[in-house]
Amino acid sequence: MSEKHPGPLVVEGKLADAERLKRDSNYLRGTIKEDLKEGITGGFQGDNFLLIRFHGMYQQDDRDIRAERAEQKLEPRHTMMLRCRLPGGIISPQQWMAIDKFAEDKTLYGSIRLTNRQTFQFHGIVKNNVKPAHEMLHEVGLDALATANDVNRNVLCTSNPVESELHQEAYEWAKKLSEHLLPRTRAYAEIWWDQEKVATTDEEPILGPTYLPRKFKTTVVIPPQNDVDLHANDMNFIAIAENGKLVGFNLLVGGGLSIEHGNKNTYARTASEFGYIPLEHTLAVAEAVVTTQRDWGNRTDRKNAKTKYTLERVGVEVFKAEVERRAGIKFEPTRDYKFTGRGDRIGWVKGIDDKWHLTLFIENGRILDYPDKPLKTGLLEIARIHQGDFRLTANQNLIVAGVPKSEKAKIEKLAKAHGLMDAVTPQRENSMACVAFPTCPLAMAEAERFLPQFVTKVEQVLVKHNVPNEHIVTRVTGCPNGCGRAMLAEIGLVGKAPGRYNLHIGGNRIGTRIPRMYRENITEPEILASIDELVERWAKERKAKEGFGDFTIRAGIIRPVLDPARDLWD
Numbered sequence: 001m002s003e004k005h006p007g008p009l010v011v012e013g014k015l016a017d018a019e020r021l022k023r024d025s026n027y028l029r030g031t032i033k034e035d036l037k038e039g040i041t042g043g044f045q046g047d048n049f050l051l052i053r054f055h056g057m058y059q060q061d062d063r064d065i066r067a068e069r070a071e072q073k074l075e076p077r078h079t080m081m082l083r084c085r086l087p088g089g090i091i092s093p094q095q096w097m098a099i100d101k102f103a104e105d106k107t108l109y110g111s112i113r114l115t116n117r118q119t120f121q122f123h124g125i126v127k128n129n130v131k132p133a134h135e136m137l138h139e140v141g142l143d144a145l146a147t148a149n150d151v152n153r154n155v156l157c158t159s160n161p162v163e164s165e166l167h168q169e170a171y172e173w174a175k176k177l178s179e180h181l182l183p184r185t186r187a188y189a190e191i192w193w194d195q196e197k198v199a200t201t202d203e204e205p206i207l208g209p210t211y212l213p214r215k216f217k218t219t220v221v222i223p224p225q226n227d228v229d230l231h232a233n234d235m236n237f238i239a240i241a242e243n244g245k246l247v248g249f250n251l252l253v254g255g256g257l258s259i260e261h262g263n264k265n266t267y268a269r270t271a272s273e274f275g276y277i278p279l280e281h282t283l284a285v286a287e288a289v290v291t292t293q294r295d296w297g298n299r300t301d302r303k304n305a306k307t308k309y310t311l312e313r314v315g316v317e318v319f320k321a322e323v324e325r326r327a328g329i330k331f332e333p334t335r336d337y338k339f340t341g342r343g344d345r346i347g348w349v350k351g352i353d354d355k356w357h358l359t360l361f362i363e364n365g366r367i368l369d370y371p372d373k374p375l376k377t378g379l380l381e382i383a384r385i386h387q388g389d390f391r392l393t394a395n396q397n398l399i400v401a402g403v404p405k406s407e408k409a410k411i412e413k414l415a416k417a418h419g420l421m422d423a424v425t426p427q428r429e430n431s432m433a434c435v436a437f438p439t440c441p442l443a444m445a446e447a448e449r450f451l452p453q454f455v456t457k458v459e460q461v462l463v464k465h466n467v468p469n470e471h472i473v474t475r476v477t478g479c480p481n482g483c484g485r486a487m488l489a490e491i492g493l494v495g496k497a498p499g500r501y502n503l504h505i506g507g508n509r510i511g512t513r514i515p516r517m518y519r520e521n522i523t524e525p526e527i528l529a530s531i532d533e534l535v536e537r538w539a540k541e542r543k544a545k546e547g548f549g550d551f552t553i554r555a556g557i558i559r560p561v562l563d564p565a566r567d568l569w570d
Contacts, residue, residue, distance in 0.1 A: 007313035013300040022210040027185035027202040043078035056144025064438040080125040083147040087178035088157035088171040089118035089392035093383035095140045114365030134192035145188045150212040152181035158222035159393040161357035169246040174220045213297030214305035224340040228394045231255040231270040234307040240335045248278040254311040257482030267564040268487035269308040275331025288326035339510040358400040364448045365396030378418025426471035436478025443478035445495030465539040472548040490549035506558040509547040514561040
């Protein structure tokens with residue numbers, strides 16, 4: 001193995017079955033259209049079960065009642081989760097009213113779920129309502145194309161309501177990146193919008209006829225807020241501004257958090273710096289990164305197929321040189337940038353354009369009318385009068401953006417009346433979970449339903465040790481696939497089995513360090529006992545403004561993860 005090429009550019013061997021499925025799908029059409037008319041089952045059959053993911057959907061069932069239905073000799077209660085494509089997370093009040101109505105009338109749960117991919121999901125769509133869901137999105141100028149499976153997914157952009165001009169420029173690039181990297185097949189429009197097949201040969205000049213080896217995630221980040229958790233993503237454009245104007249981007253490639261329990265060939269990894277590019281090269285460089293991963297990514301083993309593994313196998317410099325060759329550019333040295341946080345600014349913030357922006361904390365991103373908090377009704381009432389836009393954040397919150405001073409009191413009154421502005425602690429603001437049970441088929445332990453009470457118990461620990469206004473970035477994910485971004489937390493819980501988690505510590509507040517497993521396969525009381533012991537030391541021994549994760553490293557409680565590919569599991 002030469003120094004220039006640490007590993008082969010292309011992995012030879014028997015292709016994973018997903019490659020066969022994509023090759024035989026007729027550019028993602030499969031037999032989805034015919035399957036929609038099949039009334040014998042509430043689910044999609046054969047390859048269509050996975051093909052619908054390219055169209056933004058996952059087939060799920062209610063795991064709370066799975067055993068009961070099996071006893072009754074009934075198939076699982078199949079429903080679809082549908083995820084909207086919403087680059088940068090910006091949605092109009094008119095669009096919001098349409099999705100609110102669909103959630104209310106056409107889903108089993110009646111809720112809207114804000115995701116940490118800066119978009120929203122519907123849960124509980126029965127098969128007969130799947131096509132109407134896509135039609136509704138189309139009517140209001142939205143779609144669900146390429147929000148799942150082996151494509152570039154929803155492009156994130158820092159939610160920065162203060163520097164409005166810079167945010168607008170960055171947001172426009174997020175939209176351009178999303179559009180440029182979309183699948184070109186007309187399958188989505190043909191199946192869901194009844195558009196006629198165009199009599200030309202299908203081509204996928206960027207993604208290729210069998211699309212990418214694995215999912216691919218892209219962000220646009222505006223320092224000093226790392227609110228999109230860039231190190232969880234394959235390709236990241238860090239905005240560089242001069243005199244308040246966007247001039248270019250630093251590119252970071254190869255972040256990703258998914259692991260498999262006990263599999264040392266899998267690991268979380270932070271993204272590698274490639275360098276700086278002026279704005280005019282953005283799309284060419286993005287395309288070059290995607291096509292290099294398309295051609296070099298591992299298609300024999302899906303657990304080793306993401307961009308992070310390609311970089312580790314071929315070497316960062318080899319991958320970077322190939323991107324330069326394909327894009328016809330040379331990266332300039334990385335420009336200076338600094339992150340100071342990644343949470344959202346909850347409450348009112350005034351922008352430089354004299355408009356006001358209200359960030360509402362939405363625990364777990366779940367928008368529903370609860371007995372004491374009619375959140376869904378409240379947002380609908382705000383949407384009816386708001387003249388600006390809504391911005392969904394990568395922390396599962398919602399910003400009512402662009403509020404003139406004259407409308408501020410009216411918006412606030414509605415928000416307070418519906419429980420949307422109740423006081424929350426810094427700890428709750430900085431805690432997050434994935435969906436997990438009952439709908440996610442991969443969940444091994446609770447996450448969304450576990451988090452609220454768990455945070456209350458962590459808050460009690462902070463009070464006990466006289467640091468009630470402090471916070472520890474806490475993430476819970478129901479399995480090791482990384483949706484809750486626990487592997488970028490100061491305290492990360494990764495589901496192992498019902499009621500049991502691996503406890504990871506040692507990440508940092510700005511999200512640039514992977515935490516290491518501290519205790520394995522433990523229960524909530526054991527987790528809380530460890531947190532109690534650690535917080536007691538942190539409260540007594542920390543330096544000024546030293547975060548919990550940084551303290552655990554400095555105090556020698558846990559070793560920092562410096563090279564995840566080689567020492568994450570040690």
